[in-house]
Amino acid sequence: MTTSGTAVASTTGQRGTPPLAVISVRGLTKAYGDVQVLQGIDLDIRRGEVCAIVGPNGAGKTTTVEILEGYRTRSGGTAQVLDVDPGVPTRAWRAQIGIVLQTCQLPAELTVWELVERFAGFYPNPRPVDETLKLVGLEEEHHSRAGTLSGGQQRRLDVAMALVGDPDLLFLDEPTTGFDPSARHQAWAVISRLRELGKTILLTTHSMEEAEALADRVIVIVAGRIVAEGTPDTLGGRDQAPSTIRFRLPTDVRIEQLPELRGRHFAADRDHVTLAGADLTDLGDLLDWARASATSLPGLTVERPSLEDVYLELTGGVR
Amino acid sequence: MSDTRIVWAEFRYQRRSFRRDPQAMFFAVGLPLLYVLIFVSLFGNQSIDFVYNGQPGPLKAHTIMLAGFAAIGVISATFFNLAVDLVQERENGILKRFRGTPLPTRAFIAGHVGTSIILGLAVAAALVLLGRFAYGIPLPLAGLPALVLTLLVSSAAFCCLAFAFTLVVRKASAAVPLLTGVTLALYFLSGNFFLLEHPPLPLRIISAIFPVQHLNNALLSPLNPNATGLRVEWMDLLVIAAWGLGGLIIALRYFRWTPSSRS
Numbered sequence: 001m002t003t004s005g006t007a008v009a010s011t012t013g014q015r016g017t018p019p020l021a022v023i024s025v026r027g028l029t030k031a032y033g034d035v036q037v038l039q040g041i042d043l044d045i046r047r048g049e050v051c052a053i054v055g056p057n058g059a060g061k062t063t064t065v066e067i068l069e070g071y072r073t074r075s076g077g078t079a080q081v082l083d084v085d086p087g088v089p090t091r092a093w094r095a096q097i098g099i100v101l102q103t104c105q106l107p108a109e110l111t112v113w114e115l116v117e118r119f120a121g122f123y124p125n126p127r128p129v130d131e132t133l134k135l136v137g138l139e140e141e142h143h144s145r146a147g148t149l150s151g152g153q154q155r156r157l158d159v160a161m162a163l164v165g166d167p168d169l170l171f172l173d174e175p176t177t178g179f180d181p182s183a184r185h186q187a188w189a190v191i192s193r194l195r196e197l198g199k200t201i202l203l204t205t206h207s208m209e210e211a212e213a214l215a216d217r218v219i220v221i222v223a224g225r226i227v228a229e230g231t232p233d234t235l236g237g238r239d240q241a242p243s244t245i246r247f248r249l250p251t252d253v254r255i256e257q258l259p260e261l262r263g264r265h266f267a268a269d270r271d272h273v274t275l276a277g278a279d280l281t282d283l284g285d286l287l288d289w290a291r292a293s294a295t296s297l298p299g300l301t302v303e304r305p306s307l308e309d310v311y312l313e314l315t316g317g318v319r
Numbered sequence: 320m321s322d323t324r325i326v327w328a329e330f331r332y333q334r335r336s337f338r339r340d341p342q343a344m345f346f347a348v349g350l351p352l353l354y355v356l357i358f359v360s361l362f363g364n365q366s367i368d369f370v371y372n373g374q375p376g377p378l379k380a381h382t383i384m385l386a387g388f389a390a391i392g393v394i395s396a397t398f399f400n401l402a403v404d405l406v407q408e409r410e411n412g413i414l415k416r417f418r419g420t421p422l423p424t425r426a427f428i429a430g431h432v433g434t435s436i437i438l439g440l441a442v443a444a445a446l447v448l449l450g451r452f453a454y455g456i457p458l459p460l461a462g463l464p465a466l467v468l469t470l471l472v473s474s475a476a477f478c479c480l481a482f483a484f485t486l487v488v489r490k491a492s493a494a495v496p497l498l499t500g501v502t503l504a505l506y507f508l509s510g511n512f513f514l515l516e517h518p519p520l521p522l523r524i525i526s527a528i529f530p531v532q533h534l535n536n537a538l539l540s541p542l543n544p545n546a547t548g549l550r551v552e553w554m555d556l557l558v559i560a561a562w563g564l565g566g567l568i569i570a571l572r573y574f575r576w577t578p579s580s581r582s
Contacts, residue, residue, distance in 0.1 A: 069419060071577070091421045099419040103578075104412035109339035110332060121328050122422040145339070165420070 020046045022169055022200045023068060027077035030063050030224075037063050039224040040077065047168075050191070050201045052215035054208065056315050060224040061204040062102060062173055068202070069099050069171050082169060095123050098162035102173040102204075106154060106161075108147025112138055115146055116160050123165030136160045136190050152183030159190060170194065172203040176210060188213050208308040218307070220314050228314050236310040242277040245286060247300040249273050259289040272299070322426060329422075329430025337400075337434060347400045348442055351392035355446055358384050358512070359454050367514070369545070376545040380514075382457065385450040386539035387511035390473075390531060391502075392442035397435040397474040399502055401481035403494045404431065410491040414576040432478045439474035447542070462541030465550040469537040472556050476530065476563025482570035489579050505531045530562045 023045040030038040038060045045051050053061045066072045068081050070089030079086055084093040106115060116133060120126035133139045136156040141149065146157060155175065162170060175191070176184045191214050194201060205211055211218045212232040219229040220236075228236050248271055249255060255273060258266045261282045266273040275282065283302060290297050305313075337343055363381030370376075408414050417427055447466070450456035488494045506512060508525055509532035515522070526532040533555035540550040 071415070071419065091423065094419065094421040097419075099416070101412055101416060101419070104416045106411075106416075107336055107408075107413060109336040114332065114335070118328065118332050119420065121325055122420045124421075161416075 021080075022047050022049075022082060023202065024080045025068070025077065026079075028064065028067065028074055028079055029076040030060070030067065030072070031075045037224050038067075038074075041221070041224075041226055043219070043226070045200060045202060047200055048195075048198050049216050050195050050203070050214055051217045051219060052211040053202065053204045053219045053221055054206070054211055054311060055221035059221045059315075061221055064221065065171055065173055065202065065204055069097070070094070095165060096168050098165060098167035098170045100155075100158050100162045100170070100172045100175060102177075104158060106146040106157060109145060111143055111145050112149070112157055112160075113142040115157065116164050119161040120164045125166055126164050127166045129164065132160050132164045135163065135193060137186060150183070152179050152186065155179070155183075155187060156190060159187075163194070167199070169200045170202070172201060174204055174206065177206060184210070208306070208311050212307050220311065222315050228310075232307055235307065236314055238305055238307065238310045241305050241310075242279055243283075243302045243304050244274055244276045245278045245283060245300070245302055246272050246274045247297040250295050250298060253295055259285065261285050278302070322423060325422065325426045326429045326433075329426050330433045333430045333434040334437070337438065343400050343403070346403075347392075347396045347438060348445075351388050351395060351442055351446060352449065354388045354391060354512075355385065355449055358388070359450065359456075363454060363456075369543075371540070371543060371545050372547075374545075378543060378545065379456070381450065381454055382542050382544075383514060383535075383539060385446060385454075385456050386542055387506075387509075387535045389443045389446045389538050390534040391506060391511055392446055393439040393470060393473050393534065394477055394502060394531065396439035396442050397477040398481045398484070399498050400438070401431060401435045401478055402484045402488070402498055403491075405481065405485045406488050406494040407491045409485065409575065410578050412578055415578065418576045428482075432475075435478050435481070436471070436474040439477075440470055443470050443538075456542070457544045458542065459544055459546075459550075462543075462546065462550045465552075466538065466541035468551060469534070469541065469556065472563075473530075473534050473537070473559050476559045476566070479563040479566035479570060480530075481566075482574055483566035486569065486573050486575070505529055508532075509535055511535060530559045533558045 021044045023043060025041055025043040028038055028041040028043070029036065041060075041064055043064075053064065055061050063072065067074045068079060068086050070081075070086040070093075073087055082093060082096050084090065086093075110118070112133065113129060116129050120129055120132075130139065130142075133142055136159050138153060138156055138160060141153060146154065149157060159172070159175070162172075172191070176187045179187060188210070191201065191203075195214075201214075203214065215232060217229060218232055218235050220227050230236070233239055246269070249258075249268075255266060255268055258273065261275060261278070262285075264275060264277075266275050286297070337347075359381045363379065363384060365380040366377050367380055367383065368375045369378035369383070371378075405414070418424075447456075447458060451458045484498070488497055508522060509529065510518075510526070511531065518526070533552075537552040537555040537559070540546050540552050543550070
């Protein structure tokens with residue numbers, strides 16, 4: 001470990017800003033009058049990381065993101081975004097970040113090309129317009145007016161406008177809310193391409209599927225506090241959590257004939273049987289029984305809880 | 320890109336947006352032209368005893384009407400149109416979106432205000448030329464400098480008032496009805512449609528307070544063939560400028576960039 005405050009990469013960062021942190025937040029609070037919306041958020045986001053903030057409505061996701069974007073002031077705590085306090089945004093700092101807001105209807109009368117070109121003009125080193133449109137898959141629509149695009153296309157145009165300045169850090173506030181499945185997958189493909197470009201991305205979402213598909217790390221906020229964080233695979237101890245064993249009951253076996261595993265019985269679930277809260281020992285015992293009784297276990301699955309299950313558990317079922 | 324180029328680019332995009340927006344076109348350009356065509360054709364030839372500088376003199380009604388409709392043109396382009404645009408863009412999150420970029424605020428505002436002022440000048444010029452060539456309304460050359468000065472001062476002032484007015488309107492859907500109500504009421508009170516020969520005192524007071532009648536008068540003197548000298552109505556310009564300054568101060572202090580709902 002290091003003794004000085006400056007040298008040597010330490011991404012855990014107990015004190016101060018870790019050298020690789022693009023965003024570093026300590027004890028962030030926000031109150032509107034008597035309502036305490038954020039109760040002390042600590043957050044470090046490393047360069048190149050894709051991080052998803054999830055949580056119920058009103059948990060403080062957008063407030064957190066908008067403080068980091070420089071739109072809102074904080075009530076307390078410290079925040080550094082690309083080594084600048086977002087409470088006092090500068091023009092040079094704004095040139096390094098890209099923002100896609102939760103809701104924004106773009107100027108309907110301008111074309112896709114015109115809007116991206118207009119935004120390109122705001123930045124010192126913009127990415128070429130045609131390249132940016134290709135990145136979001138809108139090169140075919142470049143002559144269309146923004147007002148004639150579908151919801152998914154408008155959102156991708158919005159992303160293109162956030163990207164054309166070639167920012168290091170992107171904020172995407174609920175980028176796919178209200179999308180149909182194909183539009184959502186297109187948007188995900190765009191975000192995956194951004195990850196390949198090495199962009200740091202902070203996104204908020206309601207969809208655990210989205211968090212799982214895109215994020216390196218998921219942060220769960222409930223009532224203004226971070227209640228859990230981790231990779232999509234390990235969040236809330238998901239990888240260690242008890243599993244559910246499930247298979248189709250063979251025609252020649254009755255449910256009473258199934259073994260008792262550590263005193264617990266299989267439950268019928270239509271033509272399947274399930275055992276929740278199972279671990280490896282239970283699975284081994286089941287396989288031993290199947291071998292001994294020369295029966296098969298058709299359609300056998302062993303499932304850890306889904307990210308959605310973990311999320312619902314963490315948020316107490318509120319959505 | 321340098322700031323001047325950004326301002327120029329913003330100005331270009333704003334003009335382009337306006338040209339492609341039929342509703343804005345109708346209110347800012349179509350309606351004032353329509354007023355001239357209807358009112359001047361129907362009532363333009365009456366002669367009125369008009370007092371200028373304490374001297375009554377004969378004046379054709381069409382000259383008074385033309386000044387009034389040029390005022391409406393300026394107000395539609397700079398006040399009405401700009402206020403509707405800003406409220407709409409605020410509600411749609413466009414203002415907020417632009418705020419999140421390195422675009423300097425002054426460049427964004429300059430694009431909007433520049434477009435409105437050019438539009439106001441263009442509409443006023445179109446009306447005056449229409450009056451001159453379709454109806455033979457005199458256009459004294461000596462009045463041109465005063466005309467241009469009045470147009471510049473008033474369009475700048477009404478732009479400032481548009482920014483201030485966005486504080487009154489919360490929803491974009493309310494912007495057009497509310498602005499139509501306010502401007503129509505002021506046009507009637509200020510004699511843009513019908514000139515009352517002996518208006519009652521309360522009406523005279525109201526029209527003296529608000530800037531519309533002052534604009535009518537400041538636009539009429541440059542067109543009035545009986546007028547002499549510079550024809551600049553300094554007192555009227557002062558009142559208009561004071562309104563503009565008031566609007567500017569309020570806007571600088573209270574203008575909001577974000578939609579009213581908070582999530």
